[in-house]
Amino acid sequence: MGQGFSVSVGKLQAGSQEISGLRGRCLIIAADAVDALAGMAGSAGHVGLVSALGEAESQGGRTFSALSAVYQHVSFGVAVSAETYADTERGIAAQAGTILGRLR
Amino acid sequence: MSALTVPGGDPEALELLAARLEVAAAGVADLGSSTRQVTGSIRSGADWTGDAADAFTAFTGDLSRGAVAVQTPLSRIALAVRDYAGYLRAAQQQVMAYQSAALAAQLSSGDTGYLGVAQTAGQQAESALAAWQAAGDRAAAEVSAATGQLSGVFGSQGPVQSWLGRQPAQWDTLAGLPGFGEPVGRQILGTPPADPGPQILKTPTGDFGPEILVTPTGDFGPEILITPPRDLGPEILGTPPAPLWPLINYSSGDGGIKGATGSIGKLSEDFDYSTRDIRTAIHTIKRLARLPGNPDVVVDPSGEVYPVGQDGLAGDPIGNILDVLPPQ
Numbered sequence: 001m002g003q004g005f006s007v008s009v010g011k012l013q014a015g016s017q018e019i020s021g022l023r024g025r026c027l028i029i030a031a032d033a034v035d036a037l038a039g040m041a042g043s044a045g046h047v048g049l050v051s052a053l054g055e056a057e058s059q060g061g062r063t064f065s066a067l068s069a070v071y072q073h074v075s076f077g078v079a080v081s082a083e084t085y086a087d088t089e090r091g092i093a094a095q096a097g098t099i100l101g102r103l104r
Numbered sequence: 105m106s107a108l109t110v111p112g113g114d115p116e117a118l119e120l121l122a123a124r125l126e127v128a129a130a131g132v133a134d135l136g137s138s139t140r141q142v143t144g145s146i147r148s149g150a151d152w153t154g155d156a157a158d159a160f161t162a163f164t165g166d167l168s169r170g171a172v173a174v175q176t177p178l179s180r181i182a183l184a185v186r187d188y189a190g191y192l193r194a195a196q197q198q199v200m201a202y203q204s205a206a207l208a209a210q211l212s213s214g215d216t217g218y219l220g221v222a223q224t225a226g227q228q229a230e231s232a233l234a235a236w237q238a239a240g241d242r243a244a245a246e247v248s249a250a251t252g253q254l255s256g257v258f259g260s261q262g263p264v265q266s267w268l269g270r271q272p273a274q275w276d277t278l279a280g281l282p283g284f285g286e287p288v289g290r291q292i293l294g295t296p297p298a299d300p301g302p303q304i305l306k307t308p309t310g311d312f313g314p315e316i317l318v319t320p321t322g323d324f325g326p327e328i329l330i331t332p333p334r335d336l337g338p339e340i341l342g343t344p345p346a347p348l349w350p351l352i353n354y355s356s357g358d359g360g361i362k363g364a365t366g367s368i369g370k371l372s373e374d375f376d377y378s379t380r381d382i383r384t385a386i387h388t389i390k391r392l393a394r395l396p397g398n399p400d401v402v403v404d405p406s407g408e409v410y411p412v413g414q415d416g417l418a419g420d421p422i423g424n425i426l427d428v429l430p431p432q
Contacts, residue, residue: 006151
């Protein structure tokens with residue numbers, strides 16, 4: 001941990017992976033849901049319902065895709081944040097080393 | 105005797121699919137709860153405080169609510185379809201019963217007993233068909249209403265909706281889910297052409313994909329980058345921890361991307377950042393993308409970073425430097 005820092009970079013890095021895991025779950029659920037909607041449209045046998053289910057399938061795909069993209073965005077943001085904190089921490093350590101060297 | 109046709113459709117399949125959709129609905133609600141827990145524990149576990157941490161909480165809270173909100177319309181569709189399946193089954197059975205009775209009456213050469221049975225079966229079948237038609241209309245209306253709900257799970261405002269609205273490309277295609285506008289069943293979760301199918305579900309370590317890297321400046325991502333708690337001053341933050349340049353190759357051409365360049369000097373001018381900032385941003389993008397072989401890169405006028413292959417052509421974007429550059 002660098003001077004003045006309280007953020008745990010390791011926790012943020014691990015958190016990014018956890019959010020990636022949530023995205024994986026999201027994709028699996030999405031596959032099931034969209035598959036089910038598509039199957040319903042193919043088995044309904046009623047013109048109006050087939051059409052409505054087709055639209056639900058399309059919208060379901062878009063909604064889950066958005067969810068997935070947002071999870072990925074969060075995962076990326078946390079990873080970048082961890083990276084930045086880590087870089088800053090290393091910069092502080094280097095700076096401190098330079099200052100201490102001058103004091104000798 | 106009127107000619108009644110057995111309505112098409114598969115009630116058993118509909119019931120099974122409705123059950124499957126219910127499971128998915130429960131799963132997405134659980135996902136939303138897990139999201140709240142996980143993101144809360146990330147913040148508390150990392151002792152993360154300040155504006156960036158607050159923005160993270162606001163954004164992920166919105167995400168959690170959005171995920172939970174998907175449950176209701178999916179359950180609504182499942183319920184409507186299950187209800188409809190009952191009417192469909194009844195109509196199919198009644199029409200088949202009528203057809204059998206009508207055939208028996210025909211074979212009986214006018215036996216009034218058979219004719220009476222057939223007439224009664226015919227009335228029941230017509231009634232069942234009318235009920236089926238009405239149930240289908242009701243279910244269609246219910247499914248359409250639920251579809252409307254599905255389109256607004258993040259509300260009209262809020263950080264997630266705002267972020268989605270700012271994406272320069274459609275997030276569903278960017279997310280590796282082809283089929284925007286017309287997603288086609290299983291294909292909606294299919295993989296980009298060059299990818300092996302099932303891997304899309306694995307979320308490989310460090311694979312952030314091209315879609316996430318399009319965040320415009322000003323979103324919560326960059327905010328996170330700018331606010332280390334107890335900021336020790338720009339001269340410290342501006343010091344790269346190690347020489348970065350050997351890690352980065354820059355392409356001399358444009359990789360076939362209009363307006364793209366690999367020149368750090370030009371990028372520095374174009375984006376009004378120091379060459380060090382540009383270099384650090386590209387380095388961060390490359391490290392996060394974990395591309396094999398440390399390829400050359402070019403950056404287009406919107407900040408998208410593209411790896412350049414040995415053929416000199418740019419591949420898919422791996423990120424946007426505006427996402428990782430500090431605010432000015």
